[in-house]
Amino acid sequence: MSGNSKYPFISLSKVLVQDKEYVTELEPRLYPKLSVKLYGRGVVLDEPTNGAAVRMKRHQLAQPGQVILSEIWAKKGAIGIVPDEGAGALATSHFFLFDVDESRLLRSYMGWLLSANYFEPVLSGEARGTTGYAAVRPKQFLQCEIPLPPLEEQRCIVARIEELAAKVEAARALRKQAAQQVEALFASAADAVFRLKSGWTEAKVGDFCEKPQYGYTESATYEPVGPRFLRITDIQNGQVNWDTVPFCDCPEPGKYLLRENDILFARTGATTGKSFLVRDCPEAVFASYLIRLRVQRLVVTEYLYWYFQSPSYWSQITEGKEGTGQPNMNGRKLASISVPIPPPDEQRRIIAYLDELQSRVDAVKQHQAAAAAALDVLLPSILDQAFKGEL
Numbered sequence: 146m147s148g149n150s151k152y153p154f155i156s157l158s159k160v161l162v163q164d165k166e167y168v169t170e171l172e173p174r175l176y177p178k179l180s181v182k183l184y185g186r187g188v189v190l191d192e193p194t195n196g197a198a199v200r201m202k203r204h205q206l207a208q209p210g211q212v213i214l215s216e217i218w219a220k221k222g223a224i225g226i227v228p229d230e231g232a233g234a235l236a237t238s239h240f241f242l243f244d245v246d247e248s249r250l251l252r253s254y255m256g257w258l259l260s261a262n263y264f265e266p267v268l269s270g271e272a273r274g275t276t277g278y279a280a281v282r283p284k285q286f287l288q289c290e291i292p293l294p295p296l297e298e299q300r301c302i303v304a305r306i307e308e309l310a311a312k313v314e315a316a317r318a319l320r321k322q323a324a325q326q327v328e329a330l331f332a333s334a335a336d337a338v339f340r341l342k343s344g345w346t347e348a349k350v351g352d353f354c355e356k357p358q359y360g361y362t363e364s365a366t367y368e369p370v371g372p373r374f375l376r377i378t379d380i381q382n383g384q385v386n387w388d389t390v391p392f393c394d395c396p397e398p399g400k401y402l403l404r405e406n407d408i409l410f411a412r413t414g415a416t417t418g419k420s421f422l423v424r425d426c427p428e429a430v431f432a433s434y435l436i437r438l439r440v441q442r443l444v445v446t447e448y449l450y451w452y453f454q455s456p457s458y459w460s461q462i463t464e465g466k467e468g469t470g471q472p473n474m475n476g477r478k479l480a481s482i483s484v485p486i487p488p489p490d491e492q493r494r495i496i497a498y499l500d501e502l503q504s505r506v507d508a509v510k511q512h513q514a515a516a517a518a519a520l521d522v523l524l525p526s527i528l529d530q531a532f533k534g535e536l
Contacts, residue, residue, distance in 0.1 A: 151534035152292035157243075160250040160293070161212060163283050164242040168204045171196030176235040179207060181215045181223040185262035188213060188225035194235055205236040210252050212243040212259075219281035220269040222262040226252060241283050254299040255291075257306055261528040264289050292532050302531050309527050313520055320516055327509050334502055335455040338495050341485045351480030353443040359412075359476065360431040361401040365391035372398050373429035377411045380421045387427055401430035406446040408438040408453070412474040418462045420453040422446070436476055444484070448492040451499045452484055 173196055180191040207213060207227045215223035216239045227234070227242075236242055245252050258264075264286070271285045294302065341347060350357075365374050374393035379385055395401065403409075407423040413434050431437060440446045452458055461482050462474060487495070530536045 149533055150292035152294045152532075154290040155293050156287065157289050157291065158287040160246045160255075160291075161243040161287060162246065163287070164205065164211065164244055166205065168206060169202060171199055171204060171235075173197035176206075177231065177233060179213060179227065179231050179234045179236065179240075181213055181218070181225050181240070183218060184222040184265070185224070185260045186222075187260070188228055188231065190228075190230055190234070196235075199235070199237075201237050203238050205240070205242055207231050207234045207236050207242055210245060212245060212255065214241045214243070214281065214283070214286055216240065216280045216282070219286065220265065220271075220279060222259075222265045224259050224264060224286075226256045226259065241286070243283075243286075249296070250293065251296065251299045251303060253303045257303065257528060258291060258532070261525065261532070263291070263532070292534070294534070302536060305536050306527060306531050310524060313524050313527075317517075317520055320513055320520070324510070324513055327506055331502060331506050332456050335451070335499065336457065338498065339452055339455045339457050339485055342487070345485050345487045345491075347483055347485055348443060349480065350438065350449075350482045350484060353441055353486075354449075354480075355439040355441055357410075357476035357479045358437045360433045360435045360437065361393070361395060361398075362433040363393040363395060365393055365432075367391050371395045372402070373427055374432060375403065375409070375429050375435070376432040377414055377416060377434050380409070380411070380416075380419075383421060385421070385426075387429070390429065393430065395430050398428075398430050403429045403431055403437075406440070408440075408446065408450055410436040410438065410453075410474055410479060412436050418459065418474045420450060422450045436474070436479060438479065443486055445489065445492045445496065447496045449484065451496060454499075457485075458482065 175193040176196055178191040178194045180189050182189065209227050209229045209232050211227045213225055213227055213236060217223075245255060267289055268281050268285065271281065293299075361374075363374065365376065369392050371392055371394050373387060373390045374395075375385065375390055379390045403423050403426050405424060405426075409421045409423065409431055411417050411419050411434065438449075440449060462478060486492075527536065
């Protein structure tokens with residue numbers, strides 16, 4: 146690899162030496178195992194492996210500070226530095242280990258090169274084999290070139306990168322904290338407006354809604370063989386992109402057709418208990434892991450939908466659950482939810498208030514998303530300048 150840099154370029158073969166010490170027989174004990182993440186995201190410990198169960202004939206035991214390269218995924222940046230906790234970790238024959246000559250190359254400097262996914266542009270073109278099994282061999286990796294300043298300058302570069310990276314992480318933490326505070330403020334506001342007040346009544350969902358209905362069971366297809374087939378995974382952040390929703394074969398769709406003001410609930414998975422208010426939609430039916438609710442009387446649908454976003458609702462569906470408090474959702478549970486019901490005018494006032502508050506939250510989120518995108522490109526830019534000698 147070569148490029149614009151004020152530093153001289155040298156091949157990795159000048160500063161890395163492949164570790165060719167192999168183990169052919171493993172002891173019948175648990176060995177730590179390493180996972181090398183794609184795109185320079187580092188090396189972490191995976192589930193340990195019992196040596197007695199390993200069938201491969203040749204292995205290596207990694208040592209902290211070694212460079213580890215995935216034969217198959219190095220072309221996608223799966224190269225990293227073995228961490229301290231990886232001492233003695235099992236590396237199968239699909240990985241290669243390299244010792245670093247620290248008289249010329251700091252491990253920390255090499256680590257930042259790997260974090261920058263510096264080698265993917267070359268290795269993705271050098272990998273040999275079929276598309277899914279294109280491998281990178283040690284020789285190809287060692288032929289890659291890096292900009293190499295003197296050791297003392299490497300130390301200065303690493304210190305400067307770490308200083309700036311810490312500031313980027315601090316900014317990320319502040320952005321995350323701000324996002325959590327916005328969500329907390331909205332939850333607090335929703336909690337306050339739905340507290341039972343004088344002149345209000347209280348009723349179960351089953352008292353004023355149609356019986357909760359489960360969706361249609363069928364396989365999805367992207368061939369337009371019938372109506373759109375809305376699944377849990379099609380609902381993202383309270384939105385549906387109907388153009389990407391698949392279809393299904395539903396000869397008699399009437400029972401499951403969606404219409405405006407239907408409220409859908411996820412009854413399984415990570416989003417269990419979350420709801421979606423149907424607005425304009427094409428001809429569509431809903432899948433079996435969703436539950437539909439339709440209001441008959443007493444409440445405005447939008448008011449009920451906003452109540453389903455409140456802490457009071459969530460406390461009811463997690464009631465009696467232990468541990469993580471994973472919600473439990475089914476038709477019976479949904480029908481038993483208690484809802485505070487104010488007069489119609491008050492319902493409309495609450496809807497307007499929460500609509501306005503949500504629009505402000507959305508504006509903040511958009512600003513935060515733009516800030517997050519700017520932070521995502523900042524560190525790569527810092528690394529690029531560092532290796533060019535422009536930091």
